[in-house]
Amino acid sequence: MKTVKIGLLGLGNIGTGTYKTLEMNRTEIETALNAKVEIVKILEKDMTRDRGIEVPKEKFTTDPDEIFNDPEIDIVIELLGGIEPATTFILTALKNGKHVVTANKAAIAANYQEIMDTAKANNVSFKFEASVGGGIPILGTLTGPLRANKYEEVLGILNGTTNYILTMMTQEGIDYDTALKDAQAQGFAEADPTADVEGLDVANKLTILMALMFDKYVAPGDIPTTGISGITKEKIDAAAADGCVIKLIAHAKRLENGEIEYKVGPMNISNDHPLASINKEFNAVFIKGNAVDDVMFYGKGAGPLPTGSAVLGDVIEIVQHALN
Amino acid sequence: MKTVKIGLLGLGNIGTGTYKTLEMNRTEIETALNAKVEIVKILEKDMTRDRGIEVPKEKFTTDPDEIFNDPEIDIVIELLGGIEPATTFILTALKNGKHVVTANKAAIAANYQEIMDTAKANNVSFKFEASVGGGIPILGTLTGPLRANKYEEVLGILNGTTNYILTMMTQEGIDYDTALKDAQAQGFAEADPTADVEGLDVANKLTILMALMFDKYVAPGDIPTTGISGITKEKIDAAAADGCVIKLIAHAKRLENGEIEYKVGPMNISNDHPLASINKEFNAVFIKGNAVDDVMFYGKGAGPLPTGSAVLGDVIEIVQHALN
Numbered sequence: 095m096k097t098v099k100i101g102l103l104g105l106g107n108i109g110t111g112t113y114k115t116l117e118m119n120r121t122e123i124e125t126a127l128n129a130k131v132e133i134v135k136i137l138e139k140d141m142t143r144d145r146g147i148e149v150p151k152e153k154f155t156t157d158p159d160e161i162f163n164d165p166e167i168d169i170v171i172e173l174l175g176g177i178e179p180a181t182t183f184i185l186t187a188l189k190n191g192k193h194v195v196t197a198n199k200a201a202i203a204a205n206y207q208e209i210m211d212t213a214k215a216n217n218v219s220f221k222f223e224a225s226v227g228g229g230i231p232i233l234g235t236l237t238g239p240l241r242a243n244k245y246e247e248v249l250g251i252l253n254g255t256t257n258y259i260l261t262m263m264t265q266e267g268i269d270y271d272t273a274l275k276d277a278q279a280q281g282f283a284e285a286d287p288t289a290d291v292e293g294l295d296v297a298n299k300l301t302i303l304m305a306l307m308f309d310k311y312v313a314p315g316d317i318p319t320t321g322i323s324g325i326t327k328e329k330i331d332a333a334a335a336d337g338c339v340i341k342l343i344a345h346a347k348r349l350e351n352g353e354i355e356y357k358v359g360p361m362n363i364s365n366d367h368p369l370a371s372i373n374k375e376f377n378a379v380f381i382k383g384n385a386v387d388d389v390m391f392y393g394k395g396a397g398p399l400p401t402g403s404a405v406l407g408d409v410i411e412i413v414q415h416a417l418n
Numbered sequence: 419m420k421t422v423k424i425g426l427l428g429l430g431n432i433g434t435g436t437y438k439t440l441e442m443n444r445t446e447i448e449t450a451l452n453a454k455v456e457i458v459k460i461l462e463k464d465m466t467r468d469r470g471i472e473v474p475k476e477k478f479t480t481d482p483d484e485i486f487n488d489p490e491i492d493i494v495i496e497l498l499g500g501i502e503p504a505t506t507f508i509l510t511a512l513k514n515g516k517h518v519v520t521a522n523k524a525a526i527a528a529n530y531q532e533i534m535d536t537a538k539a540n541n542v543s544f545k546f547e548a549s550v551g552g553g554i555p556i557l558g559t560l561t562g563p564l565r566a567n568k569y570e571e572v573l574g575i576l577n578g579t580t581n582y583i584l585t586m587m588t589q590e591g592i593d594y595d596t597a598l599k600d601a602q603a604q605g606f607a608e609a610d611p612t613a614d615v616e617g618l619d620v621a622n623k624l625t626i627l628m629a630l631m632f633d634k635y636v637a638p639g640d641i642p643t644t645g646i647s648g649i650t651k652e653k654i655d656a657a658a659a660d661g662c663v664i665k666l667i668a669h670a671k672r673l674e675n676g677e678i679e680y681k682v683g684p685m686n687i688s689n690d691h692p693l694a695s696i697n698k699e700f701n702a703v704f705i706k707g708n709a710v711d712d713v714m715f716y717g718k719g720a721g722p723l724p725t726g727s728a729v730l731g732d733v734i735e736i737v738q739h740a741l742n
Contacts, residue, residue, distance in 0.1 A: 239547055243443065368716055403709035
C-alpha cells in the first residue's frame with residue numbers, strides 16, 4: 095500500500111480541524127483510497143499550544159523550503175490564510191510539482207489566474223473546495239455533477255458572522271450593535287469584524303464562484319459591495335411588512351445579452367424563498383442552471399471540522415485522480 | 419479532437435430530456451471536455467412521436483445488440499426504467515466493456531451488488547447520479563467532496579408526488595383524495611400512483627443511499643415502508659399543533675453500536691428544521707457527517723431536463739476520468 099505524503103502550511107484552527115478530521119476518519123479514508131495518508135511536515139512556529147491533538151514534535155518546521163524541496167511530499171495543504179505569504183507559498187509548491195489544496199479565499203481571489211496558470215503549466219492539481227461555503231461542497235458540485243449545465247444565476251449566503259447578526263436582529267428585534275456584540279460573545283464574529291460585516295469576505299467568495307460558473311474573473315475590489323453595518327431595525331421591519339427577510343447576498347446573474355451582472359449587498363428575500371430560512375451561522379448557495387433549474391446547498395460555512403472535511407475531500411480527489 | 423460515442427437505451431421523457439440537454443449545452447460541454455460527444459444509436463421503437471427534438475431516423479434501432487456489439491460505442495445510457503429488461507441490458511453493456519450511466523433506481527436497488535461487481539470485473543464505470551434526487555447532485559457529492567466524512571444519518575424527501583400531495587394538504591387544508599387528484603391534474607402524480615404514494619419509489623432510493631453512505635445493502639422490500647395514503651387532515655392538524663409538518667421521509671441512521679437503523683414513512687418534521695420548508699414537487703436530502711455536520715441539498719427531484727443534467731454530469735465524469 096503506497097503512502098501519500100502531505101506537507102501542511104499552518105496549524106491554526108483550520109489546520110487543526112483538518113488534522114483532527116484525518117485522525118478521526120483515517121481508517122475509512124485509507125480503505126477507500128487503498129493508500130496511507132500521512133501529514134509528514136507542518137510549517138508552524140507554535141509547537142506548544144494545546145490543540146487537543148497529539149502532533150509529534152519532529153513534524154514541525156519553521157522553514158517552508160523543507161516542505162517545497164522534499165521530493166517525497168505529494169500534496170501541500172495551505173491553511174495560513176491571508177494573501178501573503180500564502181500566495182507565494184502556493185505558487186512555489188505548484189512550481190515544485192506539488193498538488194496544492196487550500197481554504198484561502200483571499201489568496202485565490204486576489205491571484206486566481208496566475209495560480210491556475212501555474213498549476214496547469216506544472217501539470218498539477220490546485221483545489222480549493224473549502225474556500226467557499228466551508229464544509230458545503232459547492233465548488234466540486236459546480237465543476238462535477240452539475241457540469242452539464244450552463245449556469246444562469248447564483249445567490250449565496252456565504253458569511254456566517256453577518257447571517258448570525260441579521261438573524262438575531264430579525265428574530266429577537268435587537269439592533270445592529272447589540273447583535274454584533276452577541277455574535278462576538280458567541281464566537282461568530284471577530285474582535286475586528288470589518289472584513290465580515292462590510293462584505294469583503296463575501297466578495298472574495300463571489301470572485302471564486304464567478305470564475306468557476308461563468309469563466310469570468312472579477313477582482314473582489316471591483317465587485318460593488320455593501321455590508322450590513324447600515325441595516326437598522328426599521329429596515330428589517332419594513333422588509334418583514336413586505337413578506338421578506340434581509341440577507342447579505344452574493345449575487346451574480348447572466349443577462350440576456352450574455353453579460354454577467356454582480357454585486358454583494360443586503361437583499362430582501364421573500365419568506366417563501368429557500369434562502370429565507372437559512373439562519374444563524376449557516377451558509378447556503380442557491381444556483382440556477384439551464385438544465386437542472388434551481389438547486390440549493392446548505393450547511394456550515396465555517397468551523398474547523400466542516401472546513402477540514404472540505405480540505406480532505408480535495409486531498410482524496412487528488413489521490414484518486416491525479417496520483418493514481 | 420476525439421469523439422465520445424454514446425448508445426442510448428430509451429427515448430421516453432428522460433431520454434428526450436438528456437438528448438435536449440446535450441443539444442442545448444453541447445458547446446460548453448465539448449469545450450470543457452476537449453472532445454465531441456455524440457449519441458450515435460438509440461434503442462427505441464417509436465420513431466414518430468413528436469418530442470420537440472430533431473433525431474435523425476438512422477440513429478434509431480430496435481435491436482439492443484447493435485449498441486452492445488458496436489466497438490465504437492464508449493458509453494451506454496440506460497433510460498428504459500423498470501427492473502427488466504433494463505438490468506440485463508446494463509449487465510450486457512458492462513460485460514461488453516461499455517461504461518454505463520443510468521437513472522434507473524429500481525434496477526440498481528434490486529441488483530446493486532451484481533451490477534457493481536460486473537462493472538469492477540470489466541474495469542468500466544457504472545454511474546447513477548440521476549437515480550436519487552433527480553437533478554440534485556447528491557450521490558456524486560457523497561462519493562466526492564464529502565468523502566472524508568463518516569456518515570451518521572440521512573433524512574430525505576425523495577419523492578415529488580408525495581411531497582406535492584402533503585404540501586397541498588398542509589397549505590390548503592384539503593383531504594388526501596382531493597390533493598391526489600390535484601397532483602394528477604398537475605402532472606405530478608401518475609394515473610396509478612401506488613409506487614409513489616405507498617413509498618416504494620422512496621425505498622429504492624434509500625437502498626441506493628445506504629449502499630453508498632454505509633456500505634450496507636438492504637433490498638427495498640426489506641426496508642420497513644409506510645406510504646402517505648393513511649395521512650388525514652386530522653393528523654396534519656395535530657402535527658401543526660406540535661409545531662411540525664408531516665413529510666414522507668427516507669431515514670437511515672448509524673446507531674451507537676454501529677448498526678444501521680432504517681425506514682421509509684411519514685415523519686413529523688419540526689417547523690424550524692430545514693426540511694420543513696421543502697414544499698410541492700421539490701426534493702431535498704439532509705445528511706449528517708461526522709466532520710461536516712449538517713448539510714442539505716435541495717432541488718428538482720424529477721423532470722426531463724433536471725434528470726438529463728444528472729445523466730450528462732455522469733457522462734462528463736466518465737469522459738474526464740475513465741476515457742482520458
